[in-house]
Amino acid sequence: MVDFLVHHRFHVAVSLDGDQANHDRNRIGPLRRGSFDGAMSGLRKFRDRHPSYSLLHLAATVDWATDLYAIEEFFTKHSWLPKLQRVGLVFNRDTQYYEQFSAEQRRRFRSQLADLNRRYRDAVVGATAPSPFQSALFETAHFSVVCRSRHGNLVSPLLGPAGKCAPGTKIAVDVDGHFDICERVNGSRHIGDIDSGLDIDEVGAVLRDYSRGVGGACAACPITRLCSQCLATTNAGRGFRLQGGECERMIGTTARLLQDTVSILEEAPDAFRKFSFIDPVVRFLNS
16 A cells, blocks of 8 residues: 555655654544554554655644643654644534633643744744744744735635635545545535536535625735635535634734744744745745
């Protein structure tokens, strides 16, 4: 299987949520056994068989019970692992998942996150290398500011500035062979299947429902080129809508991110000349 993936130059992303305690808390199999040992064994075999393959990456998922310090130590210690490409929170749309956590768990998570952010900032301003975990955790956000779209660069003219990608641009396949818009939607709007291909009529219906439920709020928005809203983040039931206060929260978060990014660049203009979380095989236009 690994030889097949390498021969056809697949981009392979492996979910590894850090050390065993953090990973096995959610990554469990049907027999309620954690998957950490199997994941590490598979990664070691992949690396031993194809040590120089550059299209193998890691993705970590965290929540309010995650010990961020333990994860940082794990990825720093295991330098043989593939590059950690992305760190993200458990998706909070259409779920009651976060109701299980205590106020103390949330406080600890925020405290660790703020501390790691300070350490990341000190590193990039001081022209030293942040830890691999810090880079994956924070640089994606700064990248969205530094490499933001410019006026008129709509990702999809079908969806507007907050749409990101049209149905069918990405495809996630469920266990029954249905096509979903992506892996983050709730699975209520299939846009085809493996036997019939894309259902263009349903794609059109999704676009119309998204435009009615979300698109009209974008015209006067000050962060249209930095907004992260998309079909997945606005999917609720079978429709699409913004949660109450969502736009105001996004505008406030974006303003703070802009301030943080610009303040780093004021002290260190070359801080983001090379984003370390991006694999070197990725190329951007010089202009």
